[in-house]
Amino acid sequence: MSERHVYYxxxxxxxxxAHVGQCFxxxxxxxxxxxxxxxxxxxxxxxxxxxxxxxxxxxxKPFYNVQTAIDAYALFEYESTEGPERVLGAIKExxxxxxxxxxxxxxxxxxxxxxxxxxxxxPIKTNTALLDAGVLEGSExxxxxxxxxxxxxxxxxxxxxxxxxxxxxxxxxxxxGEDADx
Amino acid sequence: xxxxxxxxxxxxxxxxxVNGSDGGERGISFFIEExxxxxxxxxxxxxxxxxxxxxxxxxxxxxxxxxxxxxxxxDGRTVILHAHMDTVDVEDYGPxxxxxxxxxxxxxxxxxxxxxxxxxxRKDLESGEWMFGRGSGDMKSGLAAFMTITAELSEKADxxxxxxxxxxxxxxxxxxxxxxxxxSVIRELKEKGYQFxxxxxxxxxxxxxxxxxTRYMYLGSIGKxxxxxxxxxxxxGAGRGAARLVKEVSLNPKYCDGDGSEKTMPPSVLxxxxxxxxAFVYFxxxxxxxxxxxxxxxxxxxxxxxxxxxxxxxxxxxMALAKEKLGEQIxxxxxxxxxxxxxxxxxxxxxxxxLVKRAVEAAGIAPPAAVAFFAAPYCPHNTLxxxxxxxxxxxxxxxxxxKETEAKTGEHFRILKYFACLxxxxxxxxxxxxxxxTALKNNFPGMAQIYNVPLDTIRALNIPAINIGVFMKExxxxxxxxxxxxxxxxxxxxxxxxxxxxxxxxxxx
Numbered sequence: 112m113s114e115r116h117v118y119y120x121x122x123x124x125x126x127x128x129a130h131v132g133q134c135f136x137x138x139x140x141x142x143x144x145x146x147x148x149x150x151x152x153x154x155x156x157x158x159x160x161x162x163x164x165x166x167x168x169x170x171x172k173p174f175y176n177v178q179t180a181i182d183a184y185a186l187f188e189y190e191s192t193e194g195p196e197r198v199l200g201a202i203k204e205x206x207x208x209x210x211x212x213x214x215x216x217x218x219x220x221x222x223x224x225x226x227x228x229x230x231x232x233x234p235i236k237t238n239t240a241l242l243d244a245g246v247l248e249g250s251e252x253x254x255x256x257x258x259x260x261x262x263x264x265x266x267x268x269x270x271x272x273x274x275x276x277x278x279x280x281x282x283x284x285x286x287x288g289e290d291a292d293x
Numbered sequence: 294x295x296x297x298x299x300x301x302x303x304x305x306x307x308x309x310x311v312n313g314s315d316g317g318e319r320g321i322s323f324f325i326e327e328x329x330x331x332x333x334x335x336x337x338x339x340x341x342x343x344x345x346x347x348x349x350x351x352x353x354x355x356x357x358x359x360x361x362x363x364x365x366x367x368d369g370r371t372v373i374l375h376a377h378m379d380t381v382d383v384e385d386y387g388p389x390x391x392x393x394x395x396x397x398x399x400x401x402x403x404x405x406x407x408x409x410x411x412x413x414x415r416k417d418l419e420s421g422e423w424m425f426g427r428g429s430g431d432m433k434s435g436l437a438a439f440m441t442i443t444a445e446l447s448e449k450a451d452x453x454x455x456x457x458x459x460x461x462x463x464x465x466x467x468x469x470x471x472x473x474x475x476x477s478v479i480r481e482l483k484e485k486g487y488q489f490x491x492x493x494x495x496x497x498x499x500x501x502x503x504x505x506x507t508r509y510m511y512l513g514s515i516g517k518x519x520x521x522x523x524x525x526x527x528x529x530g531a532g533r534g535a536a537r538l539v540k541e542v543s544l545n546p547k548y549c550d551g552d553g554s555e556k557t558m559p560p561s562v563l564x565x566x567x568x569x570x571x572a573f574v575y576f577x578x579x580x581x582x583x584x585x586x587x588x589x590x591x592x593x594x595x596x597x598x599x600x601x602x603x604x605x606x607x608x609x610x611x612m613a614l615a616k617e618k619l620g621e622q623i624x625x626x627x628x629x630x631x632x633x634x635x636x637x638x639x640x641x642x643x644x645x646x647x648l649v650k651r652a653v654e655a656a657g658i659a660p661p662a663a664v665a666f667f668a669a670p671y672c673p674h675n676t677l678x679x680x681x682x683x684x685x686x687x688x689x690x691x692x693x694x695x696k697e698t699e700a701k702t703g704e705h706f707r708i709l710k711y712f713a714c715l716x717x718x719x720x721x722x723x724x725x726x727x728x729x730x731t732a733l734k735n736n737f738p739g740m741a742q743i744y745n746v747p748l749d750t751i752r753a754l755n756i757p758a759i760n761i762g763v764f765m766k767e768x769x770x771x772x773x774x775x776x777x778x779x780x781x782x783x784x785x786x787x788x789x790x791x792x793x794x795x796x797x798x799x800x801x802x
Contacts, residue, residue, distance in 0.1 A: 128385045130431075130769040131561040131577040132714030133499060134544055137770070141565040142543050145536035152533060165529040168536060168567040174313055175642060176381055176467050177577060177715055178769045179561050216544075220559065223546040228556050230502045271388045273409075273771075 113192035115160055120202045121186040122147050123263045123278040128181040135221050137179050138237060138275040141170045142216070144183035146209040147277070151187050156201065160190040171264070184260050186282050195254040199279055203241055206277040210239045240272060244280035257283040294441060298781040299424070301328075301437035303396045306426040310463075312379040315352065318463035321378045322355040325461050328440060329359045334447035338362075347463070347474045351638050354463040356475045359443055360482075363453030365796070371456040372792055373479075373492035373756065374443060375472070376436035377465030377717055380428035386771040393771075396426040413503070414772050423766075423774040430765025430775035435495030436461060438763065438785050446792070454796025456487060465717050468641065468670050468744075472717035476750045483754065490795055491687050491757040493788060494718045497775075498762035507705050508779060510695065511712035511760040512688060514719040515557055516674025518585065518667055518733075520592040521564075521575040521642065523649050524600060525660035534663070535572035538599035539565055542576055548591065552581040552676075555710055564642065570660065573646055580674055581711050585725075586732035589665060596663040606658070608649060608666035609735040614656035623655050631739025641669035641743050648738035667737040669744035675722035676710040677757055684757050691759065694790040702783055714768075718758035723751040761788055 124144045129137025145168070152165045166188055170180035191198050214237045225232035245252045247266040258266075258280050267278060310321035326344060329335045335342045341360040346353065357378075363370075383393040392399040400418070403425060407415050417423040424434070443459040458479075462471030483489065498509050522538060524531040542548060543562040550557045557579035564575045578588060589607055596605045606614075615623045627648050634644035645668035653664060677684040688708070695706040712718065725733075730748060734740055763780035767773050 128769060129561075130381075130714060131563070131579075132558055133768065134558055134561045136767060139543060139562065141539055141562045145539040145543075145565065148536040149533060149540070152529060165532040165536075165567070168532050168565060168572075170562075170565045172564070174467075175563065175640060176312060177563070178381055178385075179563070180565070181385055183565065216540075220544045220546060224549070224556075224559060225502075227546050227549060227551075228501075229554065233503055268387065273387055 115190050115192055118189045118191060118195065118198050119186060119282040119284050120189050120199060121184060121260065121280055121282040122206060123260060123267065123280065124183045125267055125276045125278070126179070126181055126183070127275055128178040131177045131179065134179060135217070135224065135235065138239070139179045140183040141180045143209060143213045143277070144168060144170070144185050146212050147206060148185045150205045150209050151189070151202070156189065156191050160192070163190070164188040182264065195281065199243060199254040199281070202279045203243060206241050206279055210241065210277065213237065213239070238274055240274055240276040242276055242278045244278065247278060254281065257281040259283045294445065294785055295781045298434070298437045298441050298785065299777060301441060302424065302429065302434045302775070305433035305437055306396050306428050307394050309394050310379050310428070311382045312464065312466040313352070318354045318379045319352060322357050322461070322463065325357045325378065325440065329444070332444050332447055334361060334450055335359065345474060345478055347470055350470065354471065356463070356471050356478070357461045358478060359459040361443060361447045361450050361453065361457040363456050364451035365454045366456045369456065369486040369488040370795065371458055371487045371489050372795060373458045373460060373489060374439040374788070375460040375462065375492055375717065376432055376439045376495055377463070377471070378436060378461045379463045379466050380431065380433070381466050381769045383427050385769070386427070389771060393427040396424050396429060399425045417766070417774060422777055424777055425774045427773065430763060430773050431497040431768040432495060432763065434763045434775045434780050435497065438780065438788070439495055442785055442788055455490070455792060457792070458482070458487070462717055469672065469717055469720055472720045473747060476720065476747050476754065479754060480750055489754065489756045490683070491759060492718065492721050493791070494716060494758065494760045495762050495784070496712065496714065496716045496718070496760055497765045497768050498760070499766060499768065507707050508764055510691060510706060510708045512708060512710050513676025513712065513722070514672070514674060514716050514758065515711045515713050516580040516719060516725070517670065517672035517715050518578045518580060518588055519575055519642070519670065520578050520588060521573070521645060521666050521668045522596055523646060523653065523664045523666070524572040524574070524603070525653070525658070525662045526570060526572070526600070526603070527660050530600070530602070530661055531570055531572040532567035534600035534603065535565060535567045535574050538574055538595060541595050541598050548578070550580045550583040552710060555581065557581055558713060575642060575668065579713070584729040584732065586729070589732065589736055592665045596665055600661060600663050603661035603663045604658070605663045605665070607736050608652070608664060608738055611649070611652045611656050611658065611664055614658070615652045618657060619655050623652065627651060627739065628742065631742035634739065635742045644743050645669070645738045652738070667733060671733060671737070671744065671746055672715055672719035673723045673725050673751065674711065675719065675724045675758065687757050687759065690791060690794045694787055694794060697790065698783065698787055704779065704783055712760045716760065718760060720746070720751055721754065721756040721758040723748060723755070
């Protein structure tokens with residue numbers, strides 16, 4: 112059997128904040144992060160590997176207010192026989208599926224709300240970028256390096272991207288003084 | 294007047310008053326005070342301009358009041374004009390953040406990137422009729438309108454047929470402690486003989502669907518609860534449970550409340566945090582009529598859907614179990630802890646969670662489990678009562694003014710019962726039943742210490758609280774913008790006409 116490796120992939124999710132009174136005008140980072148958390152966990156990525164485990168799932172709101180979360184993140188323990196590039200590719204592929212799930216969920220719930228309030232439904236158009244750390248850093252190698260969430264957040268802000276996005280990356284984790292994914 | 298309001302809005306936007314920022318809200322309270330200080334009426338009556346420090350507020354925030362005594366105001370008849378002075382933060386502006394407090398600089402920047410904007414935003418930008426910037430719509434334009442109206446009416450105070458109380462409050466964007474503190478000032482004024490006919494807020498009004506240009510007027514306020522969940526799981530069960538709970542509840546119309554054709558927005562998740570074996574999740578939940586106990590039951594059902602393996606409790610049940618084990622002592626222990634949290638300024642939701650964790654431990658509850666409870670803020674819902682003569686009279690007076698304005702300006706108006714966003718107006722009138730209030734208190738850990746809403750004072754004052762708001766789009770987003778022709782031109786005339794209607798005593802009050 113191939114050697115199993117433990118990875119710590121993570122998603123940084125950038126949404127669009129909205130006032131809770133206009134919640135359909137936003138793109139809720141916490142909702143998308145929740146979808147990602149459920150899509151990655153609960154099943155083994157490959158036969159013989161343990162199911163991916165959710166380690167963290169948080170919005171990044173600094174304090175309470177009535178705006179939905181502008182960004183959120185999810186971190187996993189992920190066992191695989193594959194190399195880091197293929198694992199990150201699989202993680203990005205899951206994000207692709209969740210992007211579609213989010214789009215469908217927002218529109219389904221908005222359509223239902225419009226029916227309830229007797230307002231003409233007009234589809235919510237979402238346009239969510241899927242990136243990896245390499246793209247943000249301009250290195251073309253998103254799988255070869257680990258980052259802290261704060262680093263990814265800073266790189267994203269520097270990128271000037273205003274649209275919602277999901278950034279897939281490896282989390283920098285210290286275990287016994289070494290990076291766990293080394 | 295239109296130009297004055299526009300200029301004052303620009304100046305108010307330029308004063309950073311982000312909610313919770315160090316010195317921001319306190320700073321703008323002095324700006325507002327200085328504005329009134331320069332007016333002849335307040336030079337002649339300096340005691341009519343006063344500020345109130347918010348009790349136990351670590352940021353030194355203040356309510357500002359400007360009272361104009363009408364020379365012809367009979368029986369202490371008084372109208373309140375109120376507006377909040379804080380804004381949400383500017384993180385959403387991203388690279389445009391440096392311009393967030395400058396309406397003109399931001400407009401220039403946006404013009405430079407207009408091809409990247411959506412059609413609606415670009416059209417508004419190019420029309421020249423919209424003003425941009427943090428707080429431009431929510432609600433420094435409304436604040437500017439009310440400051441300007443108060444200033445103008447103060448010039449004819451001798452002949453004014455009502456008294457006018459202008460009030461501006463901080464902390465609207467989260468805890469509403471500004472307006473709550475103001476109730477003691479209003480109560481004192483009432484004891485001195487001021488009779489409060491009604492209050493007008495100018496919180497921002499938005500289109501209800503794309504292309505909607507109806508100017509909505511609101512006869513009351515939606516209420517808000519903050520249902521919270523503490524989830525305990527094995528493995529990553531609490532995290533997956535939290536994710537499923539967010540998927541079940543957030544934006545789901547199944548959880549909307551309503552009154553006739555008016556409906557609330559669905560709940561939105563405002564906190565999601567999982568690490569280790571526990572998760573903390575809470576939602577903004579709006580109500581028009583739904584009782585607190587009904588909301589709690591529904592939220593427990595949602596927790597059961599999210600964590601089918603878990604025992605689901607409400608906080609009151611956890612406390613009952615804890616008391617069975619430890620006796621009444623646990624209650625006084627939690628009371629002490631809640632008081633300590635209140636004094637130390639712990640985030641009010643985190644303080645509630647801490648009390649829940651302690652009660653769970655005392656009750657010996659083991660994972661997997663979910664506990665549903667309430668935390669701050671709690672905003673009461675209210676609307677005008679058609680059975681009450683003064684409240685029906687206010688509605689009729691507003692209808693009259695709008696009819697006249699519609700004929701003159703061509704604007705289209707619609708009156709709705711509940712302002713659908715959270716607003717300080719919630720705290721001026723209380724329609725909740727005693728039963729609903731009891732259910733809230735039983736499941737709101739440390740409510741008396743952490744978030745002591747002056748329910749009795751609100752009930753005693755019972756001030757009809759309507760909203761005549763500026764017209765804007767996309768509050769709390771970097772695309773926030775206010776429509777100036779209506780907000781700076783038509784709106785002030787509506788407010789003045791309504792006041793005039795009461796001056797002339799055409800309305801029973």
